[in-house]
Amino acid sequence: MDSHKHEFGGELRRRRERAGFSLGAFAKLIHYSKSHLSKVETGCAAGNREFAQKCDIALEANGALLALMRDRPHRRAGTRTAAVTGLPPVTRHFTGRERERKAIVAVLRDMSTEGVCVLSGMAGVGKTALALRSAWDVADLFPDGCLFLDLDGQALAGAQATAHDILDLLLRLLGVPGEQIPPQFDARANLYRSRLRGKRLLVVLDNAAGTAQVAPLIPAEPRCSLMITSRNKLNALDDAVRVNVDVLPHAEAVTLFRAIAGDRVSAAPDELVARVVQLCGRLPLAIRIAGSRLRTGANASLQDFERRLAEETSRLGVLDDGERSVAAAFALSYRELPLDQARVFRLLALHPGRVIETDDIAALADVDLEQATVLADRIGDTHLVTHTADGHVILHDLIRDFARALPEVEEQGAAVRRLLDHNLQLTRTSDEFLAPHRYRVQLDLPDLPVSSTALPDRESALAWFDRRWPTLVGLCGLAATQRLHRHCWQLAFLLRDYFFQSKLWDQWIGTHRTAAAAARVAGDNRALALTLNNLGIAYADRGELEQATGHYEEASDLFREAGDEHGLINAASNMAWAALYLGDHERAWHELWTAGAAYRRLGNKRNAAIALRGVSLAEVELGRHDDAVAHADESYDRFRELDLPLDMTMSLNSSAWAHFRADQHELAAERYRLAAASASDCGSPYEHARALIGLGNVHAAAGRSAEAQAEWTRADELHPPLDQRMVGEARVRAGD
Numbered sequence: 125m126d127s128h129k130h131e132f133g134g135e136l137r138r139r140r141e142r143a144g145f146s147l148g149a150f151a152k153l154i155h156y157s158k159s160h161l162s163k164v165e166t167g168c169a170a171g172n173r174e175f176a177q178k179c180d181i182a183l184e185a186n187g188a189l190l191a192l193m194r195d196r197p198h199r200r201a202g203t204r205t206a207a208v209t210g211l212p213p214v215t216r217h218f219t220g221r222e223r224e225r226k227a228i229v230a231v232l233r234d235m236s237t238e239g240v241c242v243l244s245g246m247a248g249v250g251k252t253a254l255a256l257r258s259a260w261d262v263a264d265l266f267p268d269g270c271l272f273l274d275l276d277g278q279a280l281a282g283a284q285a286t287a288h289d290i291l292d293l294l295l296r297l298l299g300v301p302g303e304q305i306p307p308q309f310d311a312r313a314n315l316y317r318s319r320l321r322g323k324r325l326l327v328v329l330d331n332a333a334g335t336a337q338v339a340p341l342i343p344a345e346p347r348c349s350l351m352i353t354s355r356n357k358l359n360a361l362d363d364a365v366r367v368n369v370d371v372l373p374h375a376e377a378v379t380l381f382r383a384i385a386g387d388r389v390s391a392a393p394d395e396l397v398a399r400v401v402q403l404c405g406r407l408p409l410a411i412r413i414a415g416s417r418l419r420t421g422a423n424a425s426l427q428d429f430e431r432r433l434a435e436e437t438s439r440l441g442v443l444d445d446g447e448r449s450v451a452a453a454f455a456l457s458y459r460e461l462p463l464d465q466a467r468v469f470r471l472l473a474l475h476p477g478r479v480i481e482t483d484d485i486a487a488l489a490d491v492d493l494e495q496a497t498v499l500a501d502r503i504g505d506t507h508l509v510t511h512t513a514d515g516h517v518i519l520h521d522l523i524r525d526f527a528r529a530l531p532e533v534e535e536q537g538a539a540v541r542r543l544l545d546h547n548l549q550l551t552r553t554s555d556e557f558l559a560p561h562r563y564r565v566q567l568d569l570p571d572l573p574v575s576s577t578a579l580p581d582r583e584s585a586l587a588w589f590d591r592r593w594p595t596l597v598g599l600c601g602l603a604a605t606q607r608l609h610r611h612c613w614q615l616a617f618l619l620r621d622y623f624f625q626s627k628l629w630d631q632w633i634g635t636h637r638t639a640a641a642a643a644r645v646a647g648d649n650r651a652l653a654l655t656l657n658n659l660g661i662a663y664a665d666r667g668e669l670e671q672a673t674g675h676y677e678e679a680s681d682l683f684r685e686a687g688d689e690h691g692l693i694n695a696a697s698n699m700a701w702a703a704l705y706l707g708d709h710e711r712a713w714h715e716l717w718t719a720g721a722a723y724r725r726l727g728n729k730r731n732a733a734i735a736l737r738g739v740s741l742a743e744v745e746l747g748r749h750d751d752a753v754a755h756a757d758e759s760y761d762r763f764r765e766l767d768l769p770l771d772m773t774m775s776l777n778s779s780a781w782a783h784f785r786a787d788q789h790e791l792a793a794e795r796y797r798l799a800a801a802s803a804s805d806c807g808s809p810y811e812h813a814r815a816l817i818g819l820g821n822v823h824a825a826a827g828r829s830a831e832a833q834a835e836w837t838r839a840d841e842l843h844p845p846l847d848q849r850m851v852g853e854a855r856v857r858a859g860d
Contacts, residue, residue: 132176132192137165139183154178155234160346172322172347210272210297211328214257217383217412220376221254224367228258231365232326232349233265238363239349240342244356245369248409251353252330254369259328259351266349268323271297275338276331276478284333287340291316292630294327294341303627303810304844307666313340320345327351335360371406374398380408384415385426392426400426403433420505458508458530468499469508471539472519473527476598480517484595486575487546488539493575540602541571544611547592547599551618553578554585559621561730561766563690565654567614589622593631600635609646613639613655620658624665632662650691653682657695664702667847673702693722697735704742705850713742733762733771740778744852749786756782769806773799777814781852784818784825793822813843817853824857 140150147165151158156175163169176193183189224243231241243251256272263270273293275285291312295305298319306312324347332338332354339361342350352358357366372380381401382389389397404410418429461469471488472480486496500517503509508527510518519527533539549572552564557579579585596619603612616639623632636659643652660675676699683691700715720735737759743752760775780795796818803812820835836857846854 132171132189133165133167135192136179136183136189139185139189140165140179143183150182153182157238157346170322174347209263209270211256211259211263211270212272214260215253217380218253218257219380219383220372221250221257224254224369225258225261227365227367228254228351229261231367232258232262232351238342238365239346240361240364241349241351242358242361242364242366243351243353243369244358244366248407249369249371250408251369253408255328255330255351255353259326262326266324266326268325270326270328272328272330274330274478275333284337287337288312289630290329290337290341295319301627301809305627306844307629309340316341317344320348323348325349329353332356332358334358372408372411374401374406377401377404377406377408377411381411381415384412385418386415388418389415389426396426396430400430400433403430416505458526461503461508465499465503467533468496469503470527470530470533471536472509472517473524473530474536474540474602475519475543475595476602477595478518479512479595480519481592481595482515482517483546483550483575484543485517487542487573490535490539490542490573491575496575537606538571540606541608541611542573544599544603544608544615545569545572546576547596548611548615548618549576550579550588550592551596551615554588555618555621557582557585558589558625561768562621563694563728565614565617568610589626593619593622593626593628597631597635600638604638604642607645609642609648610651612642613648613651615639617654617658620661623662627665629662629666633659633666636662649682650686650688653679653686653688653691653695656682657691657698660698660702664698664705667850669702669705669849673699673706676702689722690726690728693719693726694731697723697731697738700735701738704738704745707849709742709745713739713746716742729762730766730768730771733759733766733775736762737771737775737778740782741852744782744785749782752782753779753786769802770808770811773802773806773808773811776802777811777818777853780815780818784821784856785852789822789825793819796822809842810846813839814846814851814853816842817846817851817857821853821856 140147145153147162148158151161154161154175155178160169164171164175171193173190173193176190179185180187180189228241228243231239243255245251252274259270259272271294273290275290288309291309292305295312295316296302298316300315300319306315320343323345325343325345326349327341327343328351329338329341330353332352334354334356335358338350338352338358342361352361352364358364371377378394378397378401381397381404400414401411404414414429414433418426458466458469468485468489472485474488475484477484482493482496482500485500486493489496489499491499497515500509500511504511504517512518548567549569552567555562555564579588596615600612600615600619603609603615616635619635620632623629623635636655639655640652640659643649643655656675656679660672660679662672663669663675664672676695680692680695680699683695696715697719700712700719703709703715704712716735716738720732720739723729723732723735736755740752740756740759743749743755756775756779760772760779763771763775776795776799780792780799783789783792783795796815800812800815800819803809803815816835816839820832820839823829823832823835848854848858848860
């Protein structure tokens with residue numbers, strides 16, 4: 125255990141006891157938890173300068189305790205991620221809530237509590253607005269950032285986001301690259317807690333569905349805080365401080381209504397405004413919708429509006445009852461929409477994403493981009509939709525429920541097909557930039573909107589994928605539920621290369637499982653074979669080789685039945701790679717050599733070169749080192765002709781590995797250095813780490829242990845430990 129921890133903790137305890145403070149009394153005095161204070165005193169926790177300064181002042185140590193903290197070893201350079209403040213802006217019409225804000229701020233300021241605050245209340249009561257206002261109130265207290273996640277916004281195809289899904293998003297926000305996020309739940313949770321250690325950070329989770337979704341996300345670091353909003357009370361969060369968010373007090377409700385309605389009610393009698401507000405149940409969302417209708421001229425006068433609201437006797441009952449109250453208020457606004465806007469509003473409910481981009485609106489409505497922009501803006505004037513800073517449309521979950529309860533648009537089926545064809549076209553053209561030499565199926569897009577255009581370059585394609593992939597995952601699910609099976613499996617097929625590059629393994633596997641089920645229902649065995657083959661690649665890339673092999677074998681049988689030679693070769697090649705990593709080297713060599721010859725015969729140059737690189741790796745394990753070097757270098761030359769930098773990097777590493785096992789260490793070091801530089805240029809932390817481990821192995825073999833450890837440390841900083849079954853350099857480092 126760190127001697128510094130013991131020195132500081134021991135001195136702190138000695139001074140506290142000499143001053144006559146019990147552990148609990150002193151913890152309360154310095155506003156830290158009793159458990160954290162105890163851990164610091166016993167050397168189980170390190171503390172920090174802020175903690176030391178509070179102790180120093182409270183015990184009148186005249187800087188002695190602070191001086192001890194000053195000697196604390198610094199973090200390793202490069203491990204601290206930049207502060208991220210992702211809080212959305214607060215509505216300029218935020219009104220009141222002073223009591224609730226004070227309660228929330230007190231929880232977030234006080235580090236002696238568990239730092240978890242739950243805001244609960246009925247739908248539409250303004251929990252999100254209050255959470256954001258309070259978060260901004262204390263943002264300066266969290267120098268390491270403030271993160272915001274709408275958990276409803278992470279739900280895809282009707283499935284609620286799990287803690288496992290949310291950990292993936294939080295880790296990315298905390299600077300963890302996708303390929304470094306482990307697939308296992310416990311591993312993700314451990315990495316999340318590790319990333320928060322020593323930080324002062326606020327996490328805001330909006331629209332939590334239940335305790336199981338958020339309980340694993342509670343920070344273990346006492347200086348971090350978590351604020352949660354939910355329509356549920358989340359009773360199982362025993363240690364959370366709860367703030368009940370009720371409807372607005374009468375005076376605040378009137379102030380909000382006048383602010384929203386503006387000049388239309390500036391001269392209206394207080395009594396009339398009070399009656400309208402009361403008919404809205406003093407529910408903020410209903411008040412906002414009512415005020416917006418008045419401001420945009422939806423009613424001739426405030427008196428008329430009051431009468432219409434009062435006539436809706438059934439609606440008044442709903443207005444006092446959760447989600448039905450919001451639906452009633454939405455219905456009033458919806459009836460005032462012109463026919464073209466009402467049609468688009470109902471079509472928006474078909475979209476699976478919470479954020480809807482203008483080109484998707486155009487596809488749904490079968491209009492051009494300019495018309496789609498105008499229609500979205502007009503609907504936004506009624507607050508039935510809101511807009512992001514970059515002009516995209518957001519449908520709140522309750523508004524979406526309301527829109528889906530409306531009568532279906534006659535062309536609903538055609539609208540869904542247009543949306544899917546549009547996104548299939550964009551996904552295909554974008555995928556061509558990511559993997560230009562990949563085999564692709566021919567798309568049949570009879571409902572492709574005239575407004576659909578391709579992206580211009582690789583950079584734009586990557587940015588589009590980064591922004592759009594949640595919608596694309598949702599569209600796979602939508603296609604399946606609409607029994608549009610061809611759209612479902614083709615979209616999943618085209619997402620493979622992006623998921624491989626970004627290491628979004630969960631989404632890769634999820635979409636392909638959905639696609640496989642769709643292909644089975646459709647009785648399309650060729651589509652099923654293609655999907656299962658790619659599903660196997662997903663599992664293999666995640667290191668689950670036995671699972672991958674099962675999918676490859678089923679795909680191979682289907683390709684054989686269909687007489688698909690290209691597919692059969694792909695499945696055989698993939699099984700050969702799995703055999704290589706599982707230790708069946710002779711079989712792997714034979715099948716990869718056979719696959720390479722078949723690829724050359726079919727003119728598939730990239731796959732032939734990939735198979736040749738696999739042959740080299742098998743030859744290393746079989747002790748045929750001269751052949752291994754020759755074949756690795758030949759594969760490099762082929763990839764260079766095709767201008768494929770990542771594949772060139774992988775071949776450089778394979779050549780270095782072959783030289784190393786042939787005891788040609790200087791040549792190995794030369795190749796590893798070239799591979800490290802190439803990996804850095806093409807943005808592959810995985811191959812870069814492999815090259816550095818190889819360089820460390822060269823140093824270790826020459827007895828240069830310090831140099832070896834330096835290279836291995838650099839590799840560990842770039843990427844989590846590489847799988848020893850799949851990377852020979854990792855086995856050598858481990859002493860195998």
